Amino acid sequence: MRRDRAGVPSSNRGFVIVAVLWILVALSALAMIFSVYLSASARALAVNDTSLEAEALMSASLDLTAYQLMTAGEKARPPRGSFRFRMNDADTLVTFTSEAARIDLNYAPKEVLAGLFATLGAGKSAAREDADRIVGWRTRPVPGGANEEEARYSAVGYSPRQALFTHANELALVVGLPPALVDRALPFVTVFNGSGDIDTSIAAPEVIAAAMPDKTLDKSADVFADRPASPAGRDASAPTQNAASIAKSPCFRIEASISFKDGRRTTSEAVIVLGDAIEPYRVLSWQDDVEPQGNIIRRGSSS
Numbered sequence: 001m002r003r004d005r006a007g008v009p010s011s012n013r014g015f016v017i018v019a020v021l022w023i024l025v026a027l028s029a030l031a032m033i034f035s036v037y038l039s040a041s042a043r044a045l046a047v048n049d050t051s052l053e054a055e056a057l058m059s060a061s062l063d064l065t066a067y068q069l070m071t072a073g074e075k076a077r078p079p080r081g082s083f084r085f086r087m088n089d090a091d092t093l094v095t096f097t098s099e100a101a102r103i104d105l106n107y108a109p110k111e112v113l114a115g116l117f118a119t120l121g122a123g124k125s126a127a128r129e130d131a132d133r134i135v136g137w138r139t140r141p142v143p144g145g146a147n148e149e150e151a152r153y154s155a156v157g158y159s160p161r162q163a164l165f166t167h168a169n170e171l172a173l174v175v176g177l178p179p180a181l182v183d184r185a186l187p188f189v190t191v192f193n194g195s196g197d198i199d200t201s202i203a204a205p206e207v208i209a210a211a212m213p214d215k216t217l218d219k220s221a222d223v224f225a226d227r228p229a230s231p232a233g234r235d236a237s238a239p240t241q242n243a244a245s246i247a248k249s250p251c252f253r254i255e256a257s258i259s260f261k262d263g264r265r266t267t268s269e270a271v272i273v274l275g276d277a278i279e280p281y282r283v284l285s286w287q288d289d290v291e292p293q294g295n296i297i298r299r300g301s302s303s
Helices: 013-072 110-119 122-138 150-153 168-172 179-188 205-211
Strands: 079-089 090-098 249-259 264-272 281-287
Touching: 013 079, 013 090, 013 249, 013 264, 013 281, 110 122, 110 179, 110 205, 122 168, 150 264, 168 179, 179 205
Parallel strands: none
Antiparallel strands: 079 090, 090 249, 249 264, 264 281
């Protein structure tokens, strides 16, 4: 039997070469798999880093906003405002608005709710029916009485809350409300106002039209500046005063639009309630990756 210089029989030389080639192919495949794994891990870490950075910047935004509002004092506290700051190679634009700019789903009179839906395109009769359903959702049933509201929900497979709304998105669960109408209404409603009043100095035209249907809106002018008005839900015969001086809320909606140095952008939104020197504020709601709202406000309002 012929052998090569290494002492390997010539008949086995081909098998050795094939085995070595298979080993090289396996090592190459392993290297490719490891490369893909490293690439995916790097992307996952980058996304995680972005989330952590955005969360830290949002927390800083809440701290700075609460500091401004608390140090201003209750009487001089601005109902809305904005500011910028830079931190960790990111530019953050912060806007804050009092929740008194929105209609409270829990406390707004039925007429105001119907007015909002009518302003957003619903027919008058449909708008009144939608308002009735909201009132039915938030109203506790009379013990021992017939629960007509619950009967309306039998076909959809769940029961109405028949207690206060816990989140504005619950509006989508109210039976009979068209989804498109709910989407249009969400930027103008809240569960954090705490009263049936609104602040007309910062409210959107749609909100003012719902609360004060007797006044024709001019979106290009401050048509309510000189009008002493009775806010929604108050006795019109009571002594009148400017609605902006009445409708105040300790809750503020804060939007932070963050632009990173590498071009990444993200927007977060939170609602806080102001506290005291020991606990300056509490977070009531927090949402990441939201569509920038730009603080829907009435034209002509001061910033």
